[in-house]
Amino acid sequence: IYSSDYVVNKKLPKLITLFPFMSIRSVLIPPMPLFRHYGISSTWSKRNSIYRHAHLKTIIQAPFLYGKPSVLTSSVEGIRQIAALNGGFGRTDDANGTKDLCLLGLNLIGAEGEQWRRHRRICSPAFNRNTYRGVWDSTVKVYEEMIDKEGWDSVQTTGVVNVNSITHKLALFIIAINGFGMSMTWEEQKRDSQNMMTLQEVIYMVSSHIFERSRTPKLLYAIGLPFFKRLDEAYTTFDMVMREKIKQREDELTILRATPGVTENEIGDLARDVFGCLVNSRMGASEGRVSMSDDEIISNCFGFMFAGHETTANTLAATMGMLAVYPEAQEYVYRGIVDVLGDREPTFDDFDSLTVVQACFLEGLRMFPSAFSLFRHAVRDATLNIPCADDPSSTETIHIKKGTSVSGDFIGLSYDPEVFSEPNDFNPRRWLEKERSPFTDEKQADEDPTRGSADTIDGFMNFSIGPRQCIGHKFAKIEAVAFLTHLLRSWRIIPVLRPSETHQGWRARVLEPHFVMTLTLGNVPVKFTHRTS
C-alpha cells in the first residue's frame, strides 16, 4: 500500500501504525501500543529510538488502517533539504492546519511562492532593533507588574506557582503589546456595565480557539450556543479593534510624514513595534514599495500571535522546569548573570553579553522543541539525498512521489546523541563551549579571545532553517532572556516535590508534554525563594 503510490524506496525501514502520527485520530484516540497506535506524541515517547535501526535516520510511517504513508526524518541533511525553498516541498496544506491560520486573510505562515515572498519582504524589516528594544522593555515592565500584583515583593518564598500559567500570560502580553500595539496589564481587567468582553478576554479567546473558529460550521453560531456566541464576539471585537488601530496609527504616521524636517528615524520611532512597521510599510506603497491590505496586516498579527505565543510560553516553562530539576545549572546561570551585571539592573544592551541566559533558553528549546515537527509535502515528484548513518561519506537517494507528506522530526534530532552528546541532560554549557565554566582556571578563561557567544550548535534547527526560518526567533530569545535574567538574579526556582519524590521523578511526572499543534506542558508546580533569604 505504501511503496508504489507514494514513497518509491522500498528499502526504507517502515514503522507500521494504525493511523498517521499527525492526524485528528491520533489526537483523539489514546495511544494503544498493543495495536500499533502510538498517538500524536510518538516522536516524543520514542525520542530518537525509532531511527536506531534506520541507516538513514529516515523512515516511512505506514498506517495500515487509515491514512497515507509519510516520510519522517531526523537527519540534519534531510531536514535541510525539506526546508529549502526550491527542493520540491511545500508547507501550506489543509492536512497540517496552516490554512486554518489564514482564517482572517492571507499571511506569512500560510502563503506560498510569490505571495510568501511579498509577505516576508514586508514583515522582515518589522523585526528590527527598535522592535527588539520594545520587546525587552515591555517584558521587564510585565515582569515588574507580575512581582507587584502577585505580591512577591513582600515575601521570601512564594506559594506553589504554576510556571506555565505565568509564561502563557507573559508571552501573550508581549505579542499583544509588540505585535498589535495594544497595552496590557497583569491585573485582570473588569468588564464594563454592558458586560462586554475585556480586551484581555478577547485576546485569550482569539488565540486559544483558532481551530474551533475555522472548522466549526456556521450553523452552530446560528443556534446561539453560549460558547460560540462568545467566540463570535471575541473575533468580531478583535477585528474591529485592529481596524481602529490601523486607522489610528496610519493617521499619526501621515501627520508625521507631512511635517517638514521629520527624519526617517523619527518615523521609525512611531512605527516602534511589529504592527507599526507593517502599517508604515504601506505608507510607502505609492513610492513603489510592496504593501499589504488591512486584512493582511490583521491576519499577520494574528499569525504572530499563533506562532509566537504557545511556542515561547512552553519553551520558557520547560526551561524553568529544567532549571528546577538541575540546581547546579541554575547556579551556573545565576553566576553568569552576576558576572555580566554585578549589582546593576540589566538593560537591552546587555542582551549580547548575557550568553549564559541565551544558552539556558536554547537548551530548554532543544529538550522541548515546542514546534516539534517541520511539516512539508512533496509538491512534485522529489528526491532527498541522505548520508547513511553508518557511513556518512555515502548517501542514498530517496524518491518521493508528489503529494507525500514529509516531516522533519525536531524531537528525534534534538535527542540524537551524535548531534547533542548526553541528550537527556539539561546542559546549558554545551552552547558555550568556549565560555568560562565554573571549573575553568580564571586566568586561562580571561585570556580566551573567543569566550562569550551562545552560538548555535551545528544541527540545531528548532527555529527551523532556510528561507522560512522562524521570523520571530530573536523576538522570542529577547523576551526569554529579559524575563529569565530578572527572575534568576533574584529568585531560586525549586520544584514542588511529592513525599519522597526525587528531582528526576518530578521531571518524569511534570515535564511530560502533550501535543496538539505545539508541544505543550501542563501544570509545572514550583516555588520561588528569594536569593536574600
Ligand code: HEM
Ligand atoms: C520559542 C519560540 C518559537 C519557536 C520554537 C518557533 C518555531 C518556529 C518554526 C520551527 C518555524 C518554521 C516552521 C516551518 O518552516 O514550517 C516558525 C515559523 C514562524 N514563526 Fe516562529 N517560533 C517561535 C517564536 C515565534 C515568535 C515570537 C513569532 C512572532 C512574533 C514567530 C513567528 C513565526 C512566523 C510568522 C513564522 C512563519 C515564517 C515563514 O513562513 O516565513 N515565532 N517558527
